[in-house]
Every structure is written in C-alpha cells, then in structure tokens.
Amino acid sequence: MAVAERLVVERASKTFGGGELTVFADLDLAVRDQESVCVLGPSGCGKTTLLRAMHGLVGLDEGRIVVDGSVVLRPRSNVAMVFQHFGLMPWKSVTANVAYGLELAGVARQEIAERVTRYVELVGLKGFERSYPHTLSGGMQQRVGLARALAMEPDILLMDEPFGSLDAQTREILQDELLSILQITGVRGGRAPATMVFITHSIEEAIALGDRIVVLSARPARIRETISVDIPRPRTVASVIAHPRFVELRDRCWRLLRERTA
Numbered sequence: 001m002a003v004a005e006r007l008v009v010e011r012a013s014k015t016f017g018g019g020e021l022t023v024f025a026d027l028d029l030a031v032r033d034q035e036s037v038c039v040l041g042p043s044g045c046g047k048t049t050l051l052r053a054m055h056g057l058v059g060l061d062e063g064r065i066v067v068d069g070s071v072v073l074r075p076r077s078n079v080a081m082v083f084q085h086f087g088l089m090p091w092k093s094v095t096a097n098v099a100y101g102l103e104l105a106g107v108a109r110q111e112i113a114e115r116v117t118r119y120v121e122l123v124g125l126k127g128f129e130r131s132y133p134h135t136l137s138g139g140m141q142q143r144v145g146l147a148r149a150l151a152m153e154p155d156i157l158l159m160d161e162p163f164g165s166l167d168a169q170t171r172e173i174l175q176d177e178l179l180s181i182l183q184i185t186g187v188r189g190g191r192a193p194a195t196m197v198f199i200t201h202s203i204e205e206a207i208a209l210g211d212r213i214v215v216l217s218a219r220p221a222r223i224r225e226t227i228s229v230d231i232p233r234p235r236t237v238a239s240v241i242a243h244p245r246f247v248e249l250r251d252r253c254w255r256l257l258r259e260r261t262a
Contacts, residue, residue, distance in 0.1 A: 012060050159196060213227040
C-alpha cells in the first residue's frame, strides 16, 4: 500500500467569472499513500483553489479528482484540511474547537474525549484546554487548528499555507512539530502517517516538509516541474538546511518560479 496512489488529479481545470479567468488548466498529479507533496507557485495561480477542490469544497470545470478510487464530489470524513487563517470558532474553547469535527461526524462521546486529549497534548497545548482563541497567540491558535484536523485521524491531510501568517521563529517550531507528528508519531493514534498535500510560498518550507515539490507556473497554472527531495528522514528544519542538497534544491525551485511560462 505504501506505493499506491491515494489522491489523483486528472486534467483538472478551474475558471471564475463565467470562464473569463482560468486559474489552472489541465493539471495532472498523483500523490502516493503516506507521501508528503508540497506545492509551490506564484500568487494567484490557484494553489488554494486546487486544495479546496481536493477537499470537495469547490468543483472543477473540467477533469476530476479521485481519492481512494472514488471521484471527489463533497468533503470526505477521511480527508482533513488546515486553513491559513485558523478557522477557529471564537466562542468555543480549545477542547470544543478540536472536538467540533468529531461531533459532526457522529463519533461517540467517549471516543471524542480520548482523541481530544490525545491530540491537544500532541500539539503542545496541554493546560490550555479551557482557553478561548482570543487568549492564545497566533502559533497556539494554529496548533488548535492542527489538533482539530489530526483528531479526525485522516488518511489525507490538506494544508493551506498553515504557517504563512506566523513569525519566523514560531513557523520553524511548528514545522519541526509537524515533521515529528507525521514521520515519528504519526496520526491515527500512532499508526502510519497520513498522506499530505501542503501549499506554501516558502521554498525552504517545501524542502523541509516534502517528499516531492510540485512547482506551478503563473496563471493559468500548469505544472512546471516535479522535484524529488532526496534528503533522508527523520528531518528537522535545521538538518534540512544543513544538508548538502539543500542549496541545489532551493536554487532549482527559485529558477522555476522566476522563469516565465513558455
């Protein structure tokens, strides 16, 4: 199963404004089970729209997205998404925010309590269970969003620039914690790590987190190149930056992002 295709994008196109604005066109991408794929591209090229289509939140104009052999038409219980702007409910505590998706899914109350406790502790928020979002820092709020997604114990984790609005120090800390969660502890109660698609503007973040990096062109976006990140795991951000391959991978990504689409 480790080499099976878990998520497949086939000839996907999306337009807005009655077809006047094409954000991406004819995209093909296959993500393998337990693989982390990071997507880089210029602003406005449709990265977030593509991720939302993977989750079933928006439809395509052409093509299709397939998860575990079934076409995505709506959000699925085994796919979780973490948003850039946290998406927390300000009137709910940390515990209630993390439990929310489980409650909607009809998970038993005892199971909800166990998962919330597990994942709140996993993301480093033990002791803050009764706190409300406005009392937490941006980094802590994003930990709540991550815990809420992980509590669903998803097979696929979709990440929409989740650390993009954070300061550099907090961002690196959370990158390291995500690496630890996915490659050492794993989600689903310590079982195999989830498949992940991670949208980012940061080349360094893409290299640190990804098994592969997909570089998109400017709008209408197409895949310029897919780059294998041949830096061994387990990783930390510091170990990736210090690796001999880091500079070469970074320069390759920069060149692709700077080139104009032919």
